[in-house]
Amino acid sequence: MYSVIIVGTGFGGLSAAINLRKKGIDDFLMLERRAFAGGTWLQNSYPGAAVDVQSPLYSLSGHPYPWSHLFAKQNEIAKYTQGIIKQYSLSKNIKLNAMVEKAQWNDDHWHILLSDGKTYDCKILLNATGPLSTPVVPKFIGLESFKGKHFHSNDWQHNVNLTNKKVAIVGSGASAVQIIPAIIDKVKCLHVVQRTPHWVIPRPDWTIPFFLRKFLATRPINTLIRWVIYWILELRVIGFKYSKTILGLVAQRPALNHLKKQISSLELREQLTPNFIIGCKRILISNTYYPALQKNNCVLHDKFDNIKHFTANGIEFAQAGEVNLDVVIFATGYNAIDSMVSYEVIGKHGIMLSKYWKDYPRAYLGTSIPNFPNYYVVTGPNTGIGHTSAIFVIESQMKYIMQCVEKIISGNAMSIEPTEFAEEKYTEMVHKEMTKTVWAYGGCTSWYQNKQGKVIAMFPGFSFTFRRLCKKFKFKHHLITR
Numbered sequence: 190m191y192s193v194i195i196v197g198t199g200f201g202g203l204s205a206a207i208n209l210r211k212k213g214i215d216d217f218l219m220l221e222r223r224a225f226a227g228g229t230w231l232q233n234s235y236p237g238a239a240v241d242v243q244s245p246l247y248s249l250s251g252h253p254y255p256w257s258h259l260f261a262k263q264n265e266i267a268k269y270t271q272g273i274i275k276q277y278s279l280s281k282n283i284k285l286n287a288m289v290e291k292a293q294w295n296d297d298h299w300h301i302l303l304s305d306g307k308t309y310d311c312k313i314l315l316n317a318t319g320p321l322s323t324p325v326v327p328k329f330i331g332l333e334s335f336k337g338k339h340f341h342s343n344d345w346q347h348n349v350n351l352t353n354k355k356v357a358i359v360g361s362g363a364s365a366v367q368i369i370p371a372i373i374d375k376v377k378c379l380h381v382v383q384r385t386p387h388w389v390i391p392r393p394d395w396t397i398p399f400f401l402r403k404f405l406a407t408r409p410i411n412t413l414i415r416w417v418i419y420w421i422l423e424l425r426v427i428g429f430k431y432s433k434t435i436l437g438l439v440a441q442r443p444a445l446n447h448l449k450k451q452i453s454s455l456e457l458r459e460q461l462t463p464n465f466i467i468g469c470k471r472i473l474i475s476n477t478y479y480p481a482l483q484k485n486n487c488v489l490h491d492k493f494d495n496i497k498h499f500t501a502n503g504i505e506f507a508q509a510g511e512v513n514l515d516v517v518i519f520a521t522g523y524n525a526i527d528s529m530v531s532y533e534v535i536g537k538h539g540i541m542l543s544k545y546w547k548d549y550p551r552a553y554l555g556t557s558i559p560n561f562p563n564y565y566v567v568t569g570p571n572t573g574i575g576h577t578s579a580i581f582v583i584e585s586q587m588k589y590i591m592q593c594v595e596k597i598i599s600g601n602a603m604s605i606e607p608t609e610f611a612e613e614k615y616t617e618m619v620h621k622e623m624t625k626t627v628w629a630y631g632g633c634t635s636w637y638q639n640k641q642g643k644v645i646a647m648f649p650g651f652s653f654t655f656r657r658l659c660k661k662f663k664f665k666h667h668l669i670t671r
């Protein structure tokens with residue numbers, strides 16, 4: 190029996206593992222369904238992939254790195270992740286190709302079943318399966334008859350040569366905005382299929398001079414830089430939640446100016462102007478997206494020219510008719526709700542998590558759930574943030590999770606779960622506060638919401654408020670058995 194099992198090896202899983210190591214807890218196992226460890230930044234190797242939060246903040250605290258760009262590219266973050274795995278000798282704790290299918294609470298421990306039939310037991314189960322880990326391709330009529338190649342941006346096929354090929358990219362969100370400029374000069378023609386235009390703001394990227402990199406990565410300097418970036422980004426919450434005027438002035442107006450400055454055609458500008466308030470969907474940052482769309486070999490298909498169906502040779506569009514294609518790239522996002530926990534979980538009294546979350550996913554501090562003792566969901570319901578680093582939130586959750594882990598491992602508790610009352614009050618607070626945010630009133634549909642339009646991905650406030658809530662373990666909010 191392991192003390193702890195962690196499902197997933199992205200930043201969520203790694204942060205948990207580092208915290209356990211630091212506490213001297215070494216009998217933990219990390220289960221990873223893929224053939225490699227590292228999560229998002231190992232998996233997403235598409236051209237142009239890069240982080241959109243400044244790298245000194247989008248990194249684990251206490252683990253500075255001599256980043257080469259202010260917004261690091263995928264390969265550098267992947268290298269950083271591998272460095273962390275090596276530094277903490279995590280490979281010996283990681284089991285690859287281990288797809289968790291089911292977890293069941295058996296009186297005093299979790300019993301875990303993998304897809305290959307293997308089983309494991311542990312006292313504490315940490316779920317870090319990542320909400321943006323399971324890609325989605327909408328059901329298009331005739332896709333199976335298409336003779337060309339097609340793949341999702343999350344699963345980039347590096348063996349498919351795009352040089353001089355007729356390519357379509359379906360989607361115009363965060364991944365598409367990075368891929369399009371990266372491939373436009375290579376392909377013969379690029380058809381961009383846009384359902385909804387997104388707000389795009391300039392990307393203040395900076396190649397960090399070689400001689401400065403190590404200096405900026407020294408502990409005191411890195412701490413200072415993180416602090417400055419953190420507080421600048423945190424100010425965005427004022428716009429997202431408290432002041433539409435400020436949101437308009439500091440975000441929507443600069444985005445409109447960016448569009449006007451970079452797009453000369455009035456018709457194209459109109460096609461690219463969102464009809465929702467900025468921030469409602471994730472704000473995209475790019476200096477190269479709009480210029481790429483105006484290249485001679487690029488064709489934009491907007492919502493009036495959507496995909497009718499696929500044919501053997503390409504796509505039949507509503508207005509453009511049939512377009513012949515060699516390759517179709519789906520930049521169509523993720524199943525953020527189902528992959529929050531990507532396997533069956535059965536708690537006390539046979540209660541199924543899918544039933545408990547029938548209406549919408551909910552958890553105390555977005556992390557723990559009544560009747561699911563010793564079970565913690567990293568990047569769980571309403572822990573997302575649109576304004577700062579996801580790693581800050583993951584590390585905030587760790588403050589709460591590790592207090593529970595310590596109590597259980599030290600023998601002070603056999604099991605810990607939040608009370609139904611505490612979870613209900615927390616969830617009530619979250620959704621009441623949510624009504625004040627642009628994610629709720631901004632006039633868009635996004636992956637932040639479930640099918641009923643309830644915002645289940647975001648935390649409605651400052652990230653320091655979330656951290657404060659996580660820091661102090663409240664005994665009266667928990668049911669503890671000894």
Ligand SMILES: Cc1cc2nc3c(=O)[nH]c(=O)nc-3n(C[C@H](O)[C@H](O)[C@H](O)COP(=O)(O)OP(=O)(O)OC[C@H]3O[C@@H](n4cnc5c(N)ncnc54)[C@H](O)[C@@H]3O)c2cc1C
Binds near residue numbers: 228288580
């Ligand atoms: C393309 C892309 C760009 C992003 N850019 C940013 C950004 O700029 N800023 C930001 O803050 N956030 C960004 N994010 C969000 C990003 O997901 C988080 O920042 C962070 O990496 C999440 O880490 P995680 O460990 O929770 O999830 P992941 O990194 O997704 O790791 C989850 C792991 O769990 C594994 N897993 C899932 N199900 C199972 C199972 N049943 N059994 C075993 N293993 C399983 C997966 O294979 C995966 O390795 C981005 C996400 C994507 C996809």
